[in-house]
Amino acid sequence: MRAEPTPDSGDRNALGEEPSAYLRQHAGNPVHWQPFGDRAFARAAARNVPVFLSIGYAACHWCHVMAHESFEDQATADYLNAHFVAVKVDREERPDVDAAYMAATQAISGEGGWPMSVFLTADGLAFHAGTYFPPRPMPGRPSFLQVLEAVHDAWEERRDAVEQNARSLAQTMGHAQLSAAVNLNELPELLDPELLPAAVRSLGRSEDPDDGGFGAAPKFPPSAVLEFLMRHAAVPSDTAGEARDMAGRTLAAMARSALFDQLDGGFARYSVTRDWSVPHFEKMLYDNAQLLRAYVHWVRLGGTPGFPAAEAADVAVRTAEWMLASLGLPAGSWGAAGPHGAAEALASSLDADSVVNGEHHEGASYLWTAGELEKLLGNDHGAAIARLMNVGEHGTVSKLGSPLHPARALSPEEAARWAGARPRLLAARAARPQPARDDKVVAGWNGLAVAALAEAGAVLDRPGLVDAAVRIAGYLEKVHWRAAKEELVRVSHAGAARGIGGLLEDYAFCGEGFLALFAVTGNAHWYGLAEAVVSAACRRFIADGSLADTAGESAQVSNALGGRPGLDPFDGATPSGAAAFAGVLLSYAALSGSSEHRTMAGNILALLPPIAAQAPRVAGWLLATAQAAAEGPVEAAVVGRPGAARDALHVALLRSPSPGLVIAVGAGGAGGGQGEDAGTAGTVPLLRGRTAGADGAPLVYLCRGMVCERPVASVQEVRDRLSSGRR
Structure with missing residues (x-):
């Protein structure tokens, strides 16, 4: 007989003091949320109930939707509290947790995304999973309460089968991790010189030459692939021209699209349409840091007639200025020393939604109607801007309107008209409700920003951007780097480091940033800090000659992966930790003369041949690093x-x-x-x-x-x- 739900008085919602804005967003839910950790899993074991794991992030639109529909509902919360231990995870704070259970979710349900909903045993093994569940049944998708009831029934009535399935899944995932292992003790084989041209040709087969980018909707900015294509284009070969053209088409399409904020600068996370006309409006630091660097490198490459270097430079400057103005955390915000108002660190993201009259509306701050433009700019001028920026009678996103974007190059006359309208439109938009900001500082993403800002300042002759890179690097050293322990902490909030140690990607991205800053400034302090970070990463993530993404921060994650340390060689929204680490090792070896680090980089690049042949779109940074290795590097x-x-x-x-x-x-x-x-x-x-x-x-x-x-x-x-x- 099914047990009736009863409140569990031993638990409470414990998210109020967490550094993550995403977790604090759920601190007022009637669900007794717990942060991820041994305590929550011990509580599940003591109560003999499963763990319900919900993973998302602060800027996620559908995370807000499910929270409002289900996690704020008292009846749903009562059932969840009675039969589960509910655990909330910010995927940006714990990408190790996210990666492990994303793999499980995809294996179980055939889909992945956020919010992610996973049911676990008390030792962290997944046995059921999905993504968004609605409050009422929909065709092909049960309601969230139906899922909770079905999982509870299975747990009570078929426990042995549930646990056996969970163990089998973990074992399967462990074998998958083993297949991606890197043996750093071996001498690396030389890469086939035909590998890189073959990857360019393979990318060409998946390119969308009309709208730019790769594949169909939804479209994400292919930042790591663009870096490879530009590096390949810089070296004369039969495929160099093809690589340059592909990179140029994608960079131009994104710059002229709704993905790029035509008013204030900065890029949205992705487009839900093939032609980049309807973005998903969250703005992430990691995207903008990578894209800033990509547009700077296009300037360095010289551009093409279809996308001139001058236009790319304008996009780069506006992106850098947006990052510092909108994500910049000034020293005064936590009382540290520093110039008032100057960014000392960069926040993680801006939300996809704005709250209007108490309700979340996706992209509300960014949308316009033709009537609004005419009222603000005058009938004739407003109508001309509406036509120029593809704002029609009916909103392309919602009844609130459409995003501004030309979807093509502007003539000099059109560019002048748009430049004249921008200040008034920016002032009007500033008066609207603004998206919330997630103020947590992620070490690795700030490392990406240091590299991008330093190179942007040098290439575009903007010394203020180099100064910003120096300040942010100084914050990483002061707050995230624990020199006495030779350890990097992943997250800080309000000027204090908290939570787990950095993951491989954090060490790699910070090392990349410090080396880029050394190259630009000539200050050997940054070389020394990069050297310390690289050495610490080698000790932390290499065991018995094998490389891992984590150092075993959580037993539950290790259990979910079959007890094997995980290494994911595939790029996601950012380069994989393995690929980024290979790049840092290669650069450090060139500066230091270390054959040991050069050998380690070569061993990581040994992951490339099967990935490049089958899926070059998820191997962009490995390909970019291989291109550098093929050139020496110089x-x-x-x-x-x-x-x-x-x-x-x-x-x-x-x-x-x-x-x-x-x-x-x-x-x-x-x-x-x-x-x-x-x-x-x-x-x-x-x-x-x-x-x-x-x-x-x-x-x-x-x-x-x-x-x-x-x-x-x-x-x-x-x-x-x-x-x-x-x-």
Whole structure:
């Protein structure tokens, strides 16, 4: 007989003090939510009930919908509290938990996404799962309460079968993890030189040449793939032109679409339509950091007639400015020292929804009707802007209207008309209800932003962006890096680090950011910090010659993966931890001369051949790193007396599209240098023994594949050498 639900007085909603904005959004639910951890699972074991695991994130529209429909409903909460221990997870805070149970959800239900709804045994094994469940049955989808009742029945009446199925699934997932293992003790095999051109041709078969991007709707920005295509395009080959054209079509389509906020800058998470005309409006730091870097690299590559470098530079500047203005957390927001109003760290995201009259509306802040434009700008001007920006009589998103986007290049006259309208439209939009911001700081995503801002500042001649990168890197060092323990913490909130240690992706992205900042500033402090982070990652994530994404932060996650450490080589919204780590190892090896780290990078790249052949769209960063490895990578040591001549050589290198180019700057000569140059040669092996010219005149030493050429002294010689060295 089914037990009647009774309130469990031993539990309460425990999310009110959590650093995650997503968890705090659910602190007022009548559900007795618990954060993920041993305590919650011990409670399930003591009560002899399953765990209901709900995973989402603060900017997720459908997470808000399910929360309102089910988690705020008292009757549903009473049943859930009586028969389950309810656990909430922010996927951005715990991607290890999300990855493990996403794999289980896909295996069980054939679908994946957020909100994710997973039912677990008290030791963390999944036995039933799905995504969004409505409050009432729909065709092909039961109601949430029906699912709860069915799971409770199975748990009470068929426990042995439930637990056996959960164990079998975990074993299957463990074998899948083993198949993606990397043995770092072996000597890596050389990659087939045809692998990279073959990947370009394979990507060409899945490209949408009319609307840009790859595949059909929904369309996500293919940031890692774009990096590979641009690196490949920089090296003469039969497929270089194809790679350049594909990258240009996608970058142009996104820049001119509703995915890009035409008023304020920054990119939405994805488009629900093939032509990028209806975005899913959440704005994520990780997307914008990667896309900022992609548009900067397009500028560096030189652009194409179809998407000029100048247009890409404008998109990059507006994206960087949006990141700092809208996601920037000024020092005063938690009382730390620093210039008032200057971003010291970057928040995670802006919500997809805005709350209007107490109700969530997706994209409400961004939508316009033709009538609103005419009222604001005048009938003729407003109607012209509506036509220009594809705002018709009927809203493409909801009755609130349509997003502004031209979907094509603007003529000079149209661009001037749009530039004149933007300030008034921005002021009007600022008066609307704004989407909420998730203020948690994720180490890895801020590392991505450091690299992007530093390179944007150097390539676009925006020193303020380099200054911002320095501030954010300083925050990561001060708040997230525990030097005494040589440990990186993944999340901070209000200026204090909290929660689990960083995952492989955090160490890799932060290492990438610190190395990029060293290349731009020449300050060896950032090289030293990158070296410490790389060394710590090797100790933390490599055991018995095998690499893992995590260091076993939770026994439940390990159990769900069959007891094996997990390594996911596939890119998601960000590069995989393995791919990002391979890239950092390759760059660090070039700067340090470490053959050990070069070998480790090569072993990780050994994951590439089967993935590149079958699914290059999820191997973009491995492909980009392989392209850099194929080019050497090129090592550039700039030495000489600080001043305009050395700066010109340094900038020429920073603006070169040479794949994986590694740059170090120092004074050279026996006497060292002044200021930030002092001691650089002693810290950075690539600079050792590099002497400046007569009277400290600057020189550039270029090396490739452990072979160095004679030093050069002019910008033109640097450019010629880099060009002639490309195959």
